[in-house]
Amino acid sequence: MLTLLIYMLVILSQALAGPCNPNKADVILVYCYPKTIITRIPECPYGWEVNQLALGGICYNGIHDSGYYQFTIPDLSPKNKSYCGTQSEFKNPIYHFYNSIVSNDTSIIVKSQPVNYSFACTYNANYLVNQAAFDQRVATVHVKNGSSGSFESQLSLNFYSNAKFSILKEAPFVVETSEIGSDIFAGVEAKGLSDRFKVVLNNCWATPSSEYFYQIQWPLITKGCATDSSILVHENGKTSRATFQFNAFRFRNIPKLSKVWLHCETHVCDSEKFSCPV
Structure with a gap:
């Protein structure tokens, strides 16, 4: 009975929590590593939750970390050649990898301003x-x-x-x-x-x-x-x-x-x- 009461209290607290506090800072941090690209944006951009943002408009793989939403491209050469819509091109002597984080809510109505955070990493060849x-x-x-x-x-x-x-x-x-x-x-x-x-x-x-x-x-x-x-x-x-x-x-x-x-x-x-x- 006590376990059921605690579970009901958790559900009630989540329902009362409401949406996150909108952050209108247009900032994206990009970390270009030899094999991995990590991007971070301030949490709750224009009211969007992390599970409403998609890498490349495809992958809802963001995590909430210390005031930021973090998205990771773990490998620049996955088996399907394009991890979550990551694109690449070579302009001698530079390799370019680019993608974006976009709002992609599937609800009937949208109450927050759409966002599109584009980013790129370049590597000398x-x-x-x-x-x-x-x-x-x-x-x-x-x-x-x-x-x-x-x-x-x-x-x-x-x-x-x-x-x-x-x-x-x-x-x-x-x-x-x-x-x-x-x-x-x-x-x-x-x-x-x-x-x-x-x-x-x-x-x-x-x-x-x-x-x-x-x-x-x-x-x-x-x-x-x-x-x-x-x-x-x-x-x-x-x-x-x-x-x-x-x-x-x-x-x-x-x-x-x-x-x-x-x-x-x-x-x-x-x-x-x-x-x-x-």
């Missing part, structure tokens, strides 16, 4: 990664940010111990004189991105300086292709990792203990829109 490869007896990441979102923290230039690229090798490492000509295995990997994005190496080169534009340099990969027969490109544009190998070397007239730096211009390719392998 081209990046420069570099890493101190080895000491000459013979990777730290630098990335150009996109305007709103970035794949920056997801990209890394790594070195490996074998041709299977299964064991990471700490860099910089020492190449003894006797090891000049031995194989060095390297790759650029993206972690945490949507499966639709593939890593493409456009150009890779080595310098005796951390400056990628240093005048002394040895090209390894140019326009996606190895520059000579001693360089082997294993994968490029097929997965979230592009890998290659080359022979250890030293620059002439450079102090023996100076470092060799490896630089790669990397493109994050949308495989749903383009043929990524080069």
Whole structure:
């Protein structure tokens, strides 16, 4: 009997609560992450409850969180290619993802002003990664940010111990004189991105300086292709990792203990829109 009374009191309190207090702040907060987009609008916009607002006019997946209504696009590449009406386009070199949160009440009459919160995230497709490869007896990441979102923290230039690229090798490492000509295995990997994005190496080169534009340099990969027969490109544009190998070397007239730096211009390719392998 007590349980029934408590239940009736809850129902009565909900009935007396009435609509939320209208908020007329035209604000939308957008967070562009490498794989996810989160949007937040102040609660009760123009009197609309969270269950009356739809992402893309399709998905009523908003939640009430600390004074805001929050909507999430959890993956930029779901199996149906378009999560809740999310659209995308590529305008070189920028990827654009956009959607909207709209009022979509199914009642016979509408008592609140309709709302439409449009939002977009943009991501740069081209990046420069570099890493101190080895000491000459013979990777730290630098990335150009996109305007709103970035794949920056997801990209890394790594070195490996074998041709299977299964064991990471700490860099910089020492190449003894006797090891000049031995194989060095390297790759650029993206972690945490949507499966639709593939890593493409456009150009890779080595310098005796951390400056990628240093005048002394040895090209390894140019326009996606190895520059000579001693360089082997294993994968490029097929997965979230592009890998290659080359022979250890030293620059002439450079102090023996100076470092060799490896630089790669990397493109994050949308495989749903383009043929990524080069």
